[in-house]
Amino acid sequence: MVSRTPSSLHSALFSLHLYKYAFSGLAFISLMLVTFSYSPFNLVIEDVLANGSVVDVAGYREESQFEKTKSGYVLDCSVSEPRLFELCGLKFKYTGADNTLSLPSYANLDEVEVDAFIESDNPGAQHRAGVTFISLRDDVEYDENDLSTKRFQSVYFLPDDGVQLINRERIVVDAWWEKLYQVPYDIAASDLSAVASILVSVETLNKLDPGRYKLYLNSLLLKHHIITPASVNLFLALIWPAVMLVFLCHFVIVKRVEMQKLQLLADRDPDSGFINLNGLKRLYPGKLNNPLTIVNIRVRNYLALQREFSKETVTSLIKATFGPFTQDKHREAFLVRKQDENILLVLKDFDEAFFGNLISASQKGVNIPSLGHLRLDVKLGIARGERGMTVDELLAQTTIAIDAIMDNEHGYKIYQPELKKEYRQARFVEQELRIALANKAFHLVFMPVYDSEENRIAGAEVLLRTSHLPLKSFSPEVYIRVAEKAGLIREIDFWVLEQAILALQKIQQPDFVLSVNISSKELMDTRFAEELSRLIDQYHVRPGSLCLEVTETFFIDVNTICFESIQAIRNLGVKLSLDDFGTGHASLQHLLNMPVNEIKIDRSFVWTLESEKSAVIVDAIVSIAHICQYDVVAEGVETAEQLDKLIALGCRYFQGYLIAKPDSLDALLRFCHEVRHSPAMIQKIRATG
Structure with missing residues (x-):
């Protein structure tokens, strides 16, 4: 031991110097990233009125006319016979040199700055202005005359408040377009990656009253960052804990006092945080002193969900579905990770109504942020253990019960001795x-x-x-x-x-x-x-x-x-x-x-x-x-x-x-x-x- 001390001390000093320089370098990079993300050099501004796009009226075409002024555009729209969903607006169409659509992408758009004003000879009326991004769908073939091949995404505001700063999150898919063309849920999400034109209009949610409307559009600016401050903050929020974790893990390994913690980690599933089989058998070694029920939950669509989303997503879905059943202190239930697609729910009482609730919860599903409504396709094998039985015997019985459920069946099955004959036959x-x-x-x-x-x-x-x-x-x-x-x-x-x-x-x-x-x-x-x-x-x-x-x-x-x-x-x-x-x-x-x-x-x-x-x-x-x-x-x-x-x-x-x-x-x-x-x-x- 004496001969190893200098080597250990040298290794510790080397690690201290290594982490000192690593933290210094990371701090310098973090500072530069934050400074750049909030600097003018990171901001890109596009002036829609000055980019050379084709400008035309939209909606009441025969009743409308526009002119370009020093300060922008003025649209004059006379409405004599209102028409449902017809609007009064200016359309800025993106075209190239050969008069084909150029389709710029505004996927990284942060905000829209718009300066507009509306005049109307309808006294007392207060009209909203709208900015609509018309983009092309990538799942159907584009047709200029078919509105279903385009995606309409709008934001509305009161133009009387001067210059408006509109966040990207306010731009959403128009409900009329989604409903009229029965657009699938996964297609109806907002997408500014292939914009064909931008429309600035007067109130489009209902028909306009008869009268004369003037839309003064002084500026329309699209702003986005090369690197968004939010992504920089997220990067730093991830990298700093990661570096700290590496530093702490190094000392956890070095210090002998952390061996007990490592033993505790061995009893937990690292992905879900649930107790694993080792932890379960450590809790119930040998024969049971009291009755115990184990519910074997097999997720039949686990692999499909993992391929389509991720392992983390499926784990979150399992937690959200079955986690609430462990909150009842009187039931004293907890979850155990047996395998990726097999979860155990261990509890002290035996209640068939409770098992039915487990099935109902899985069929009901859970809303996962940014992914939508997901559900688990499960079947349950249940075994009731009495005093003198072992956990291994209970687990074997749950496997027999769950294997007795046909692939096209849903629900649960409670272990009965006759199931063992079928299991042996299989x-x-x-x-x-x-x-x-x-x-x-x-x-x-x-x-x-x-x-x-x-x-x-x-x-x-x-x-x-x-x-x-x-x-x-x-x-x-x-x-x-x-x-x-x-x-x-x-x-x-x-x-x-x-x-x-x-x-x-x-x-x-x-x-x-x-x-x-x-x-x-x-x-x-x-x-x-x-x-x-x-x-x-x-x-x-x-x-x-x-x-x-x-x-x-x-x-x-x-x-x-x-x-x-x-x-x-x-x-x-x-x-x-x-x-x-x-x-x-x-x-x-x-x-x-x-x-x-x-x-x-x-x-x-x-x-x-x-x-x-x-x-x-x-x-x-x-x-x-x-x-x-x-x-x-x-x-x-x-x-x-x-x-x-x-x-x-x-x-x-x-x-x-x-x-x-x-x-x-x-x-x-x-x-x-x-x-x-x-x-x-x-x-x-x-x-x-």
Whole structure:
């Protein structure tokens, strides 16, 4: 220890000198930044009246005229017949040398300085002046005569008070424009990045009274900073604590007395501040002395929210949603971070109404500043621990309970002993799935799709089957659902896709389409389209001969990232099919906006066609699909009567045991040949039914 003291002392002195120079340098840079941010050199002023823009009247064009004076512009507007939303104003249009729009950006605008005055022969009337920035939307194609392609953002003021200084925050999107053109929420935000013109006008919120109005516009200045003082202040507010934190952390590491604090930090999640699993087990070591309830909260849309926003945003959303439930001192509840997408709520009592409140709070959502209204999609697994149990046993029970909730279900499930059997079955299926994948014990069968108009087999649906004996007692729906939960579905989906593409090489029939069911989780991954494109290029198949089937629930819950993935797939030329339509929550209105090529009517409607209600629904689906130019496939056709009714309703494509049962690729090829060379195939099919 004695030999190390000089070295430690030298290191401490070196650190002191290092931080002294670091703080001195940072102080000098901070002072220079602050001085520059508030100096005239940092201020940019644009004179709108003197920048050479094209000036014209707006609104009552025939009744208005203007002239340029030494002090600015004077607009004379005579209103004889008032018109709703018509205004009296001057428009300054930004154009280049070739008379095209120059579209300057005022995204960094700090304030507007305007000197204007209004005269009116309407005694006692007090009129407001308005400054409107008309910018172009970047999400639609610009049309000079279409107001919906422009964004109207205005600020109004009383011009009698002399020169007005207007902050940028007062310039907001005009409500009439947003309402009239039903502008989406994310597009309706104020944006001055591509300004086409600036309009100065007299009162635009209502129609003007008859009379004569004069608008004297002496100056219109736009001011912005190269570096805003607020950003400098924010930078300094962040950098100084950061440097101080580095300094303090250095001494925390050096000093032995801080070891206890480091131990405390080990029991906390650094992102959220919640207790982690280590901290929970430290609070409840060994067997429980009193009853305890653990609620396992799994955030199903955690990854989607994190990709679209950030991890910090999701953490803030979790805190805002579930934090209030820990404020009740009588309940003594607290939050634990188990994993990124798993939060535990630990409490002493057991109250089912309280669990329902947790679900309601997550569905209600939270308003996050600058981001809007966000909500968590959660499911809860709940376990009640009695004296003598351990925390590990409770956690295992919450996992079993939460895994018993289906992916398309919402709500909570309380652990019951019978759930353990289902959990063990799922684990068994998962284990056997891994063995089957390793042994390549899967194969495909093909369900033909019959085209009644052209009397041909137009395509087939690819179905997964297994030769692995332990899995043969389970339906494919069971082990596919387990594969999704176990993270094996990607490997299965791409194996099926590759085998389907290989089958297409053997089929080699024009306009033949193979349909493959794809897990919605794959379409949430933006890399899926890249992998699909690689397979298509590798095997040289026509993209249009491949169709991906996705359930309607996916299209209802789809977010921005999913739409990007869908668009990438459509850009490849691959078709999309809406599978089992009518079993989810999509309405007929949804059909108008779904980015699909095909709709598959669920077999439940086909089997109940004798019901007038089902027949009307099928008729509506087919009619809307034809308007939208979607193909319609009826699933589950098993009788000739069903086939005839569907044809009468305008359906063209059919799939079901009446046509053919799922079979091998060779059997599919033989069946295609048989149908192609049998002009009376439709009569044969009816006869078999």
